[in-house]
Each structure stands twice: as C-alpha cells, then as structure tokens.
Amino acid sequence: MKSTVIPIGPQHPVLPEPVHLKLTVVDEVITDVVPSLGFVHRGLEMLVDSRDYHQVVQIVERVCGICSMMHAMCYCQGIEEMMGIEAPPRAKYLRVIWSELHRMHSHLLWLGLFADSFGFESLFMQFWRIREKVLDIHEATTGNRVIVSVNKIGGVGKDLDDDQIEWILSELKNIKREVRRLGPTLLDDYTVKKRTVGRGVLTSQQAIDLGTVGPTLRASGVARDMRQLGYAALGELDFEPVIEEAGDSWARCKVRFKEVLASIDMIRQAAGKIPAGDIAVRVKGAPPEGEAISRVEQPRGEVFYYIKSKGQKKLERLRIRTPTFANLPALLSILPGLYLSDVPVVVLSIDPCISCTER
Amino acid sequence: MKWFAQMYSRFAARSRIKSPWLLHFDCGSCNGCDIELLACLTPVYDVERFGIINVGNPMHADILIVTGTVNPRNAKVLQNLYDQMPEPRIVVAVGSCGLSGGIFRDAYNVLGGVDRVIPVDVYVPGCPAKPEAIIDGVVRALEKKKARVPTESGGAKA
Numbered sequence: 069m070k071s072t073v074i075p076i077g078p079q080h081p082v083l084p085e086p087v088h089l090k091l092t093v094v095d096e097v098i099t100d101v102v103p104s105l106g107f108v109h110r111g112l113e114m115l116v117d118s119r120d121y122h123q124v125v126q127i128v129e130r131v132c133g134i135c136s137m138m139h140a141m142c143y144c145q146g147i148e149e150m151m152g153i154e155a156p157p158r159a160k161y162l163r164v165i166w167s168e169l170h171r172m173h174s175h176l177l178w179l180g181l182f183a184d185s186f187g188f189e190s191l192f193m194q195f196w197r198i199r200e201k202v203l204d205i206h207e208a209t210t211g212n213r214v215i216v217s218v219n220k221i222g223g224v225g226k227d228l229d230d231d232q233i234e235w236i237l238s239e240l241k242n243i244k245r246e247v248r249r250l251g252p253t254l255l256d257d258y259t260v261k262k263r264t265v266g267r268g269v270l271t272s273q274q275a276i277d278l279g280t281v282g283p284t285l286r287a288s289g290v291a292r293d294m295r296q297l298g299y300a301a302l303g304e305l306d307f308e309p310v311i312e313e314a315g316d317s318w319a320r321c322k323v324r325f326k327e328v329l330a331s332i333d334m335i336r337q338a339a340g341k342i343p344a345g346d347i348a349v350r351v352k353g354a355p356p357e358g359e360a361i362s363r364v365e366q367p368r369g370e371v372f373y374y375i376k377s378k379g380q381k382k383l384e385r386l387r388i389r390t391p392t393f394a395n396l397p398a399l400l401s402i403l404p405g406l407y408l409s410d411v412p413v414v415v416l417s418i419d420p421c422i423s424c425t426e427r
Numbered sequence: 428m429k430w431f432a433q434m435y436s437r438f439a440a441r442s443r444i445k446s447p448w449l450l451h452f453d454c455g456s457c458n459g460c461d462i463e464l465l466a467c468l469t470p471v472y473d474v475e476r477f478g479i480i481n482v483g484n485p486m487h488a489d490i491l492i493v494t495g496t497v498n499p500r501n502a503k504v505l506q507n508l509y510d511q512m513p514e515p516r517i518v519v520a521v522g523s524c525g526l527s528g529g530i531f532r533d534a535y536n537v538l539g540g541v542d543r544v545i546p547v548d549v550y551v552p553g554c555p556a557k558p559e560a561i562i563d564g565v566v567r568a569l570e571k572k573k574a575r576v577p578t579e580s581g582g583a584k585a
Contacts, residue, residue, distance in 0.1 A: 107501045108455040111534040133459025196469035
C-alpha cells in the first residue's frame with residue numbers, strides 16, 4: 069500500500085509545546101517517525117559566560133517552568149559539593165518539602181493533560197482544579213505560583229513557620245482525599261483502559277537499553293529512582309520507588325498517580341522530622357577550579373548537571389541533560405506499529421517537556 | 428436588501444467583540460506562562476464562562492497569545508500564524524520573555540521580544556504572568572478590538 073507523510077506540529081491542538089513530528093503512515097498504521105526540534109532553543113548553557121555563579125540559579129530555574137525548583141536544587145547541590153559547603157539540616161528538609169510539592173503539581177498537570185489527550189475533558193478540569201490547591205500552597209509560602217525561586221547556594225531563601233506547616237498538612241489531607249476520589253475514574257474506567265492499555269509497550273529490557281529515566285522506566289518494572297541516592301534530606305525519610313510491570317501507557321499513568329500520593333506521604337514525614345535552625349550558610353568566594361556532577365529526580369526523571377569551574381566567579385561550562393532528552397529515543401521506538409489516533413496518547417505518556425530538552 | 432446588509436454588519440460587529448477565541452503559540456517559553464494560560468481555562472479562573480475558547484486553528488482565532496522569546500526558527504512559524512488570522516486581529520504578548528527577551532535576552536539564539544516579528548497590541552508582564560494578569564490583558568485586548576471593528580458606515584471607529 070502507498071505510504072503517506074503526515075506532519076504534526078509545531079502548532080497543533082494536541083501538542084502543548086512546539087515540536088514537529090513527521091509521521092509516515094501506511095493506511096492508519098505508523099511506519100516511521102522523524103522528529104525535528106529547535107523551536108524553543110534559547111541557548112541557556114552559554115549564559116554562564118556572562119553571569120555570576122549566583123545569578124545562574126535564576127537562569128536554571130527558567131530551563132523549565134514546570135520543574136523549576138528541581139533544576140535550581142540540582143545546580144545548587146552541585147556548586148555546594150564543589151565548594152565543600154553543606155546546607156543546614158533545616159534547609160535540606162525545606163528543599164524536600166518544596167520539591168515534593170513541585171512533583172505533585174507537575175504530576176497533577178500531566179494527569180490532566182493525559183486525560184485531555186484521549187478527550188476526557190471533565191477529568192482534565194478536575195485534576196487542574198486540585199492542582200490549583202498545590203499552587204495556592206506555593207503562592208502562600210513563597211510568593212509565586214509556578215517559579216518558586218526558593219533555592220540559593222548554601223541553603224534556601226525562605227522559611228516556613230509552624231502555622232504554615234500545619235496549614236500545608238491540612239491542605240494536603242484535602243488534596244489526598246480528592247485525588248483518591250478521582251483514582252477509579254482514571255484507572256478503572258472501561259473507555260480509558262481501551263485507549264491506554266497495551267498502547268506503546270516498552271519492556272524492561274528495552275527501557276534499560278534505550279536509557280529511559282523516571283516514570284517511563286519505573287512503569288516498565290525497573291525500580292530506579294534518583295531519590296534513592298538520598299540527596300537533600302531524603303536519606304532520612306522512608307522511601308520506596310513506585311513501580312508497575314506492564315510498561316504501557318496505562319502503567320505510566322498509574323505510576324504518576326501513585327507518585328502523587330507518595331509525595332504527600334513524604335511531605336508529611338519531612339514536616340514531622342524538620343529540625344529547627346538556620347536555613348542558609350554564608351557563601352564567600354568563587355567555586356574552586358574543577359568539575360562536579362549533580363543528579364536529582366525530577367517529575368519526568370533524572371536530571372543531570374555537569375558544572376566546570378575555572379576558579380572564577382563565572383563558570384566555564386554548564387551542561388544539563390534533561391529527562392525528556394533521555395526518553396525521546398524510547399518514544400521514537402514505540403510509535404511505529406501504532407494507529408495514528410494513538411499518537412497523542414503515547415506521545416504524552418512519556419510526559420515530554422520540550423522546553424527542558426532544547427533549553 | 429439594504430436593511431439586511433445593515434442588520435448583518437451590526438450583528439457581525441457585536442459578535443466580534445464578544446466571546447473571543449484564542450490561539451496560543453508557545454514561542455520559546457519555559458512553560459511557566461503556558462501553564463498559567465492553561466490555568467485560566469480551568470475551573471478556578473474559568474474564562475470559558477465568558478465564551479473564551481482556546482482553539483488550534485489560526486483561521487478561527489480572534490486573539491493571538493504569544494509566550495516566550497523569538498528565535499530565528501520559530502519567527503517564521505509565528506509570522507505564518509499571524510498572516511493566517513482574519514482581521515481585525517489582536518496580539519497579546521505574555522511574560523517578560525515575550526515583552527523583551529527577559530532573562531534570556533543575552534542568549535545567542537534569542538532575537539528579543541515578540542514585537543520584533545509581529546505588531547503587539549497588549550503587553551502582559553510577569554515571570555511567569557499570573558492568570559489574573561493574563562485575563563486582564565485579554566480584556567484590554569477586547570477594548571482595542573472594539574475600536575477596530577468596522578461600524579455600519581463602513582470605516583473603522585477612531
């Protein structure tokens with residue numbers, strides 16, 4: 069049969085971000101996918117040439133607006149390791165609380181967009197309604213809804229008092245109840261299962277070979293999560309990676325759904341154990357000559373920072389590898405063989421963040 | 428037939444300033460403004476009750492909302508989208524990056540704000556701009572649009 073080339077993007081109703089996919093289809097079945105990127109490339113890594121290493125914190129926060137807190141945390145931890153300073157224990161716990169809040173808002177956002185990708189608009193609205201409560205916590209504790217800007221080198225810039233922690237915990241109780249109520253609609257619904265179960269299957273061996281990270285990897289039954297490294301205060305908290313065996317779109321959805329609940333649990337633990345004390349140490353001088361790497365688990369998977377210093381205030385090189393970059397090869401290998409109507413669901417199932425990937 | 432033409436133009440003028448349809452283009456943004464724009468459409472802010480709908484086709488859109496900086500690659504896409512929109516069209520630039528390039532203005536692949544490529548009518552500041560600010564920007568855009576809608580005599584008002 070004759071093959072047809074269908075271009076999707078960069079401006080397309082199902083794509084939240086500009087990416088161009090050239091799909092070759094025979095009848096309704098996809099045979100080949102060629103992506104083209106570069107629509108949102110800004111060239112952030114080069115900006116370290118002209119900025120002080122403290123100012124770079126604000127730049128890396130804007131690599132991606134959805135997981136900005138984790139990018140800044142990863143960069144700060146790398147610089148702290150390089151300079152041989154350690155953030156105070158309270159700052160480490162605060163970092164855990166804010167980063168898990170960030171994971172919750174990112175996953176709720178994704179669950180909504182995923183529901184929208186198969187046309188379940190009311191579920192999309194419900195998840196985004198719950199997500200607004202997480203953003204209210206962000207706004208009340210840091211002053212901004214999305215880019216919270218709490219990290220600085222040597223600690224955090226904002227503190228939480230006891231009343232605020234109590235309020236956060238009571239809000240989380242409501243959020244947990246509401247998320248649980250939506251669970252059966254998303255995970256047990258006949259129609260949703262028809263669109264997601266068995267679509268875009270990635271076996272555990274494939275997932276490892278293609279170097280996938282994050283929920284995409286854990287949905288294929290591999291228990292690998294950067295939070296197991298115990299960065300910030302995570303080493304002192306009980307943590308178990310969420311895994312699923314099936315490796316299809318439905319499993320990826322379930323992993324993210326369970327991670328929202330796991331994040332609530334971790335914030336509870338952190339709030340119970342948080343010690344009193346300073347929230348930051350004074351940082352003087354420039355990072356010494358040398359290099360450092362830093363890894364943090366983002367909502368989408370492992371983010372990797374390579375930092376090279378020449379002993380001056382301005383860094384020599386900053387290299388960021390983001391989780392979507394690692395997951396794209398897996399996406400390109402699962403798309404062939406699927407129907408054209410499955411493309412939005414499967415593309416969204418890896419939670420692509422194009423702005424992260426292209427920087 | 429003259430009465431029909433008059434009635435039709437009055438009806439069209441009225442409909443053009445109510446329930447605007449938006450086209451959103453992410454032009455190199457960090458997603459911060461994009462998710463705030465989407466948040467406007469969801470239950471807490473819920474602009475759909477005013478008949479504001481996010482559409483995917485530029486030919487259906489009244490207002491173009493652009494977030495983020497312009498780079499040589501997406502400038503062509505942006506220009507193309509703008510050219511496809513029917514008159515009277517309004518452009519709203521959202522966020523510091525869309526206004527001037529923001530924190531990325533020194534980066535090598537950034538041309539600057541949206542107004543380097545297409546004329547911008549309303550600027551919404553903020554990094555990221557809050558949903559309230561974006562809604563306010565759209566309301567101001569509607570006022571501008573009202574002034575541009577042709578009246579019964581045929582010419583544009585003021």
